[in-house]
Structure formats: structure tokens, C-alpha cells
Amino acid sequence: MEDHHRTPSLTVRPLEGGRGVRAAGEIGLATHTIWERALEQAVREGEAVYQLELSEVTFVDVAGTGALAAAAGRLxxxxxxxxxxxPPALCxxxxxFWPGLSTIEVSMS
Structure with missing residues (x-):
């Protein structure tokens, strides 16, 4: 039986061999602070291309996607x-809500 009382978690760590981060877990109400800090860091780093590896992210809510779009707007x-x-929901x-945002490129590979 699944435990519905666990706190959702999100880990963000540097990407091996590239500029960016790998996130794992859920991007939701309980983890917005972690996600927004990671995005702020990405904006500050000043890289032309910053990778966000999200293959281990199981859930992203609308606010989490909004934070990504807002950070992309500050690039x-x-x-x-x-x-x-x-996750498909993010796409x-x-x-x-943000069609044609040129500062976000989605790669399925």
C-alpha cells in the first residue's frame, strides 16, 4: 500500500560534464523553493545554454512550470x-500558457 503522508521531495544536483542541473522528484507546492533557487542560480550563471535534465522528475505543477517560464524570461x-x-505535463x-517561448528548448533525447 502506498504511503500518502510522505512529503514530496526534489533534489537538484550539478549535471556531470555540462552546464546545468539534474533534478529528481516532484516540483510542487512543497518543493517550489528548491526549484526556484535552482532556476535563479541558472539565470545568474550566465551560460548561453543551460541544461535542465528532468528525466527523473515525476511531476511538475503549473506554478513550477510558471517559475521556469519566468526564469527563462530573465535570461x-x-x-x-x-x-x-x-514529464509530459510540463510540455x-x-x-x-507560454506558446513559442524561444528561451526554452525541449529535448526528448
């Missing part, structure tokens, strides 16, 4: 996030 000219293997929410 500045010629910079972008490459979001790798995100749907981006396409619905």
Missing part, C-alpha cells in the same frame, strides 16, 4: 534553457 539575449526529457502547460 537575456541569446541565452536559453534546454529542458531534457521533462502541455508550456504549450498552453
Amino acid at each position: 537575456g539575449e541569446g541565452r536559453r534553457f534546454v529542458v531534457r526529457r521533462p 502541455r502547460v508550456l504549450e498552453t
Whole structure:
């Protein structure tokens, strides 16, 4: 039987061999602070291309996707996030609320 009383968790660690981070867990109300800190760090680092590896993220809520879109909006000219293997919900929410956002590239590979 599943334990529904566990606290959702999110871990964010540096990406091996590249500029960016690998996130694992859930991006929701309980983990927004961690997610927003990781995005702030990404904006500050100033890399032209910053990888967000999300293949181990099981859930992203609308606010988490909004935080990503807002951070992408602060990247500045010629910079972008490459979001790798995100949960399908993230792609749907981006396409619905932030269509054609040129600072986020989704890669399924």
C-alpha cells in the first residue's frame, strides 16, 4: 500500500560534464523553493545554454512550470534553457500558457 503522508521531495544536483542541473522528484507546492533557487542560480550563471535534465522528475505543477517560464524570461539575449526529457505535463502547460517561448528548448533525447 502506498504511503500518502510522505512529503514530496526534489533534489537538484550539478549535471556531470555540462552546464546545468539534474533534478529528481516532484516540483510542487512543497518543493517550489528548491526549484526556484535552482532556476535563479541558472539565470545568474550566465551560460548561453543551460541544461535542465528532468528525466527523473515525476511531476511538475503549473506554478513550477510558471517559475521556469519566468526564469527563462530573465535570461537575456541569446541565452536559453534546454529542458531534457521533462514529464509530459510540463510540455502541455508550456504549450498552453507560454506558446513559442524561444528561451526554452525541449529535448526528448
